[in-house]
Amino acid sequence: MDLSFLVVVVIITALVFDFTNGFHDTANAMATSIATGALRPKVAVAVSAVLNLVGAFLSTAVAKTISSGLVDDTKVTVPIIFGGLVGAILWNLVTWYFGLPSSSSHALFGGLIGATWIAAGSSAVNFATVVQKIIIPAVAAPIVAGVVAMLGTFVAYKITQRARQKSVNDGYKSGQVASASLLSLAHGTGDAQKTMGVITLVLIISGSLAPGSGPPTWVILTAGLAIALGTYFGGWRIIRTMGKGLTDVEAPQGFTAETSSTAVLLASSHLGFPLSTTQVCSGSILGTGVGKRLAQVRWTVAGRMVMAWLFTLPSAAIVGAMAGRIADTGNAGVVIVATLAIVAGGGLYVASRRRPVTPQNVNEYPAPDPIPAPAATTATTV
Numbered sequence: 001m002d003l004s005f006l007v008v009v010v011i012i013t014a015l016v017f018d019f020t021n022g023f024h025d026t027a028n029a030m031a032t033s034i035a036t037g038a039l040r041p042k043v044a045v046a047v048s049a050v051l052n053l054v055g056a057f058l059s060t061a062v063a064k065t066i067s068s069g070l071v072d073d074t075k076v077t078v079p080i081i082f083g084g085l086v087g088a089i090l091w092n093l094v095t096w097y098f099g100l101p102s103s104s105s106h107a108l109f110g111g112l113i114g115a116t117w118i119a120a121g122s123s124a125v126n127f128a129t130v131v132q133k134i135i136i137p138a139v140a141a142p143i144v145a146g147v148v149a150m151l152g153t154f155v156a157y158k159i160t161q162r163a164r165q166k167s168v169n170d171g172y173k174s175g176q177v178a179s180a181s182l183l184s185l186a187h188g189t190g191d192a193q194k195t196m197g198v199i200t201l202v203l204i205i206s207g208s209l210a211p212g213s214g215p216p217t218w219v220i221l222t223a224g225l226a227i228a229l230g231t232y233f234g235g236w237r238i239i240r241t242m243g244k245g246l247t248d249v250e251a252p253q254g255f256t257a258e259t260s261s262t263a264v265l266l267a268s269s270h271l272g273f274p275l276s277t278t279q280v281c282s283g284s285i286l287g288t289g290v291g292k293r294l295a296q297v298r299w300t301v302a303g304r305m306v307m308a309w310l311f312t313l314p315s316a317a318i319v320g321a322m323a324g325r326i327a328d329t330g331n332a333g334v335v336i337v338a339t340l341a342i343v344a345g346g347g348l349y350v351a352s353r354r355r356p357v358t359p360q361n362v363n364e365y366p367a368p369d370p371i372p373a374p375a376a377t378t379a380t381t382v
Contacts, residue, residue, distance in 0.1 A: 022230020055188020
């Protein structure tokens with residue numbers, strides 16, 4: 001297979017997005033298990049990483065939706081795809097910095113749609129597919145997951161109300177190990193496919209694959225490895241928000257949230273619906289807060305999260321459109337976009353180090369004030 005330098009650059013960029021998807025979405029599977037103490041933080045992300053990799057091999061239905069259904073592969077170019085990926089990566093980094101569990105999936109879709117629309121025209125975007133397989137599921141998924149989790153939480157507390165609290169918590173914590181593992185498997189099945197779809201689309205556009213082809217084995221493997229590596233690094237800022245920011249999650253709630261999310265995600269993956277794992281899991285966690293009597297739900301945090309959801313598609317689309325237009329001017333444009341993206345991403349990382357979130361303080365909510373540096377002592381001469 002003869003790949004041009006530009007195609008290789010775009011494939012690497014797609015894998016970078018996959019890496020950011022991994023650490024951005026680690027919270028979806030493991031935030032509640034970490035919050036309840038069912039799994040230690042570093043153990044949780046390691047388990048999640050392995051199962052994300054395994055999940056990448058279970059299905060390719062979502063990948064085919066992206067590679068052959070979202071945009072017209074006869075009207076887009078490789079630099080346009082590059083611009084869309086840049087838009088998605090930058091939105092992932094911005095929301096990670098603020099600890100907002102926004103959708104990596106919708107950032108990717110927004111970036112691709114914006115870049116394609118501006119560079120190739122609206123006819124290059126299959127809006128029927130966008131509405132049917134992205135917009136409608138995006139609205140329905142968190143509601144469905146939230147209702148299922150709310151009912152499950154009510155039942156979980158009802159059937160254990162006469163049991164000893166410690167025994168109940170220990171039992172549900174053991175159950176969380178299994179439910180969080182299944183959720184990680186479902187995440188790998190759904191989210192790794194999105195990068196597979198993008199890389200496959202690039203290979204089709206460049207003539208390396210026939211139109212309508214599914215992802216080759218090496219694409220499945222590299223996409224699975226990239227998302228697994230990102231997952232292992234752990235998006236601790238978002239884990240804190242989902243594990244402690246929305247509601248104070250107890251073991252029965254954590255088990256119910258993870259089980260509800262797993263059921264919704266596995267069903268959608270096999271139907272070819274590229275759902276946002278973040279929206280499904282966030283909806284489930286909110287549902288468990290509503291389903292538990294007298295539980296505190298922090299609606300202000302939930303409101304900020306929903307606002308991030310609303311802005312994800314258009315924000316990534318705008319950045320993707322600008323990046324795609326510049327990148328489509330030639331190799332110099334690609335270099336300019338790549339340089340600006342690296343600078344912006346590096347700046348966000350440096351800024352995040354001023355108040356880092358680590359496995360040691362991830363369950364502290366609200367965020368603790370930074371420890372002031374000790375005052376310098378000066379010698380006094382008489």
